[in-house]
Amino acid sequence: MFSLQGKGIGNDIIIGKARVQSNYSNFDVQLKVISEKYIPSEEIRLEEAIADLDNDLKEIIANYNLNQKEDFRNLIESHRLILNDSLLVKGALHQITKNKCNAEWALVQQLEMLSEQFDKIKNNYFRERKHDLEQLVLQLLNKLTSIGNNDTQNSNVSKQSANKLDPKYILIAKDILVTDLPKLEQQGILGFAIENGSPTSHIAILARSLEIPSIVGIQSTKQLILQGEEIILDAECGVLITGADKEVLSNYEARQKNKYIRKEKLQSLKHIECETTDKVKIKLMANIEQPEEAKKAIDNGAVGIGLLRSEFLFLNKNAMPTEEEHYNAYLNVLKTMNGKPVTIRTLDYGADKLMPSDTSKSINIEFNPALGQRAIRFCLANIQLFLTQLRAILRASFHGQTSILLPLITHHDEIIKCREIIQSAMVELSSRGQKFDKDIKIGAMIEVPSAAISISELIPYLDFASLGTNDLIQYTLAIDRTNNKVSNLYNPNHPAIMKLIEHVVSSCKSKSCPVSICGELAGDTNQTDYLLKIGLRNFSMNYTEILKVKEKILKSKVNSSFNQ
Numbered sequence: 001m002f003s004l005q006g007k008g009i010g011n012d013i014i015i016g017k018a019r020v021q022s023n024y025s026n027f028d029v030q031l032k033v034i035s036e037k038y039i040p041s042e043e044i045r046l047e048e049a050i051a052d053l054d055n056d057l058k059e060i061i062a063n064y065n066l067n068q069k070e071d072f073r074n075l076i077e078s079h080r081l082i083l084n085d086s087l088l089v090k091g092a093l094h095q096i097t098k099n100k101c102n103a104e105w106a107l108v109q110q111l112e113m114l115s116e117q118f119d120k121i122k123n124n125y126f127r128e129r130k131h132d133l134e135q136l137v138l139q140l141l142n143k144l145t146s147i148g149n150n151d152t153q154n155s156n157v158s159k160q161s162a163n164k165l166d167p168k169y170i171l172i173a174k175d176i177l178v179t180d181l182p183k184l185e186q187q188g189i190l191g192f193a194i195e196n197g198s199p200t201s202h203i204a205i206l207a208r209s210l211e212i213p214s215i216v217g218i219q220s221t222k223q224l225i226l227q228g229e230e231i232i233l234d235a236e237c238g239v240l241i242t243g244a245d246k247e248v249l250s251n252y253e254a255r256q257k258n259k260y261i262r263k264e265k266l267q268s269l270k271h272i273e274c275e276t277t278d279k280v281k282i283k284l285m286a287n288i289e290q291p292e293e294a295k296k297a298i299d300n301g302a303v304g305i306g307l308l309r310s311e312f313l314f315l316n317k318n319a320m321p322t323e324e325e326h327y328n329a330y331l332n333v334l335k336t337m338n339g340k341p342v343t344i345r346t347l348d349y350g351a352d353k354l355m356p357s358d359t360s361k362s363i364n365i366e367f368n369p370a371l372g373q374r375a376i377r378f379c380l381a382n383i384q385l386f387l388t389q390l391r392a393i394l395r396a397s398f399h400g401q402t403s404i405l406l407p408l409i410t411h412h413d414e415i416i417k418c419r420e421i422i423q424s425a426m427v428e429l430s431s432r433g434q435k436f437d438k439d440i441k442i443g444a445m446i447e448v449p450s451a452a453i454s455i456s457e458l459i460p461y462l463d464f465a466s467l468g469t470n471d472l473i474q475y476t477l478a479i480d481r482t483n484n485k486v487s488n489l490y491n492p493n494h495p496a497i498m499k500l501i502e503h504v505v506s507s508c509k510s511k512s513c514p515v516s517i518c519g520e521l522a523g524d525t526n527q528t529d530y531l532l533k534i535g536l537r538n539f540s541m542n543y544t545e546i547l548k549v550k551e552k553i554l555k556s557k558v559n560s561s562f563n564q
Contacts, residue, residue: 001243006218007199008238009207011544013256014170014191015249018231018242020222021173029141032102042096046089046103049143053136054083060179075178075202083136087114104144111137131201135177170233172221178202185210191233193218193240215240266547270301274550276532277557284550285341285540287518291329294336297543301550304341306466306540307405307518308333310389311348320385326392334400343466343540344393345405345445346386348375375408380417390425397437405466409444409451415461418442445518447471452500455507465508466540469519473497492521498530505535516540525552532558 034042057080082088088110095106111133118130171184171192181203184192189212197203197216207214213235225231225242232241232252241248275281285306286297297305313321313329333342379386393404406418419442429436446452447468455465469492476496479486491497501517508515516538521527523545531539532553539549 001241001245001248002224003242004193004218004221004224004240006193006215006238006240007204008213008215008235009199009204010211010213011236011259012191012213013236013252013259014213014233015230015252015256016168016170016190016233018225018227018229019169019171020225020227021171029104029108030102031105034100034102036100039097039100042101042103042106043093045144045147046092046096046107046140048147049103049140050083050089052143052147053139054080056139056179057083060182075206079132079136079178082132088133088136104141107137107140107144131196132178135175139177139179170231172225172231174222176203178206181206181210181212185212191215191235193221193233195219195221266551269547269550269554270299272550272554274301274303274553276553277555278559280532280537280558282532282553283516283538284546284553285343285516285538286543286546287540288333288543291332291336293543294333297546298336298340300543300546302340302543302546304343304401305333305337306343306516306538308342308344309348310345314347314349321388323388323392323395326389327395330393330396330402331399334396334402337400339400341401341403343403343405343443344396345407346376346389346393347379348407349378376406376414376418377408380414380421383421386421387425387428390422391429394422394425394429394436394440395434397440398435402437403441403443403464405443405445407445407468408447408471409458410448411450411454412458412461415442415444415458419461445471446504447519448475449500452504455504456511459508459511459513462513464514464516465504467501467504467515467517467519469497469501469517469521472500472519476500492524492527502534509535514538523549525549528552529556532556 057076061076088107091110091113092103092106095101095109096103099106099109101109114133115130118133168188168190170190173192173194175194175196176184176192191213192207193215194203195218199216201216204214204216213233215233215235215238218238218240221240225240229242230244230249232239232244232249234241234252241252244252273281274284283303284301285304286293286300286302287307287309288294288297288305289309290312294305308330310326310329313326330342330344373381379389390404393402396402404422406415409415422440422442426436426438441463443464443466444451444458444462445468446455446458446465448471451458452472459465473490473492473494474480477489477491477494479489505515507513515536517531517536518540520541521531522539523541525545525548528549529552541549
């Protein structure tokens, strides 16, 4: 028996047969020098491959009910965007003309050039967007083998063996194309383990959306796992086990059963009022990335949305979202929540994310994007974009309890400017005769040390405050938690972090300013007693953690002795 370690996606345990897929991630193409008269035909080959792949992507959107999985749909659309309007394709066509070369060679050369630009940016988001480009090039190379050639190379997993796979299986591969995953789900895939990818990669995002247990970034699977052998995929721990003896297998089967029993037990808590043993009422809300997650929040007992991230409207699109697109998205969430409060965070964009205009222009490089023009700084530098979003939020507020949350606030001047812009949006809506909540609450994310330390100077300009502990910890401890070399230093129990959190909570309570916590700390049951002790009563977290935290709170006593 041996085990392989990677990064788990999901928290399920799967036991099943391995289906080992051959490596199809191969950019090793031959240069073929062509005469000038054949340049147009090579360009046509590439354009036909692009059109063919674009049709495949449109077919996925049409045939796999992606309307119910908006994040999934957005990712497929982002691939179409890169495919049809990008430096990749335009550059490849230029390479054909300039170098008098075959389309395959031109495509790979252009990919390498763009990859160099991405590699200069020490940021996980851009590293994953490089992976998107690589996946598109692989698919285009597959298409090109059957356009203008007699031989055909079927390296795409769905074309190679989709009809021969076992009814239920765990897929082992170097990589999985984003476009293949919905097909694999329909074929009965139990889970997958791949060498490429990370927890923030598109394939990981899609696996979460489809609720497919998986492990990414796991090495040597092809060499060490045999076709058809029984394996254990532990997505919770990111471990893949092969050759398990009866005792280990029995233990994992027991864990599977216990997980199911525990899940049922947690579900039974959904409608129980959340309060401590000494009758202190606690509000548990959800952080969501997409409108359709609001239903999942309700299903897990959330009493509101404490953080609706709005970046999904901007990222990987071919145009800036219109006011109506904003409005419809927010209205969708408010209708789902049916009167429960919804807090919408304004755009938290920086150079670590691709905006629509970035797809057809040179990459917006900031070598230290976490300290650059991001979040409220970006919005205040792009007033019309900001106004579009604010008008939509205000319009949506007429239909349900809505609050505005401003990210990365560092000084009260920023709040004053934002309030002036919000007032301008209100004046414009009034002139249109459109209704909105004139008393909408405006709050700030307290996520940098300067805001935490000077919270007393911010409170007079705020209706509420929300502790964003993810960034607060990173900025305070000067570490990037996505960087494996320093991630071990990410310590929410560091004395400096605890002092900042306690200072914010006590300052807000002394001035009767509502305060909540919405970072990962809120969903960590190991921190629940501490957070209750210092006075926090409003928590917002990933909806998957709500019932676990509720279970902890139901057994806690606020006024009991507590050892830090």
